[in-house]
Amino acid sequence: MTALRSGLTGELRLGVVPGAATRVALMADALCAEHPLVRVRIESSLRSVEILDRIRRFELDAGVVYDDGLQTDGLELTRLYEERYVLVAGDGLLRDAHDPIDWSEALSLPMCLLHKGMRDRDRIDEAAAEHGLAVSPRLEADSVATLLALVGTGRWAAIVARTWFATAAPPAGTRTVELQAPTLGSPVALVRAAGDPASLLARALAQVVAPPDQP
Structure with missing residues (x-):
């Protein structure tokens, strides 16, 4: 000892x-x-x-x-x-968005997400399915850092773990909003x-x- x-x-x-x-x-x-x-x-x-x-x-x-x-x-x-998830997107994409944002509105944004089969992505797919929605991101990656770099261009949105912002702020020119129930948690x-x-x-x-x- x-x-x-x-x-x-x-x-x-x-x-x-x-x-x-x-x-x-x-x-x-x-x-x-x-x-x-x-x-x-x-x-x-x-x-x-x-x-x-x-x-x-x-x-x-x-x-x-x-x-x-x-x-x-x-x-x-x-x-x-307990991990929680938030939507992060360019200010321009969220100009008229509610906080919390509903799932249909969130998924209508140009979305980039982790690959299917990764746990964060599976939780997003499951939550969307509870609303009868399908998740069809235009871009998939195996790195949250890649997703946030895309969001930082102002042209993309992503759903990521809140703890990603425990040590750093969201990319400049972006903001985070909560998702309406069901609240994602792992x-x-x-x-x-x-x-x-x-x-x-x-x-x-x-x-x-x-x-x-x-x-």
Whole structure:
């Protein structure tokens, strides 16, 4: 246990779903502040199931995933927060928009979204289907950073995780608006191997980032 508090060294291999990429920067910063000799390598364009598989194959020490319906046998989860999603678009596209904006109005905008099969995109498709709407983006990408760069041109709209703006403001000339019910939400958790041998680095990260009401 001493190693968890002082003198911990090595490289933490951390896999992250795209929507949590900016939030995980704050987690890594907290870990490095607590353990100055630790290095962190982040892969931030992975899917939740891929992260779980790579943890089981010892290719990753820990991951940040969407905890909704995953098979997590043999793994330990620390619930972090409930992700929420917002529409972000150029000011010109939202000049007459309501806040919150209804789904039909949002999807009528020139939309760019993540690829189908990525969890953030699946949640958007599911929410739209509840309104009897189909999602047909003109452009798809595997990176939220790419989507925000497009939105920054003023000609595109995107639906992204709110935590993308935890460390940076939306692109200049854009604004974010809430989406009308159903409110998009996904539980986000830190996952790591359970039992021994478990990565001391992953355990240290769990201790640093666990919410106050968790051990």
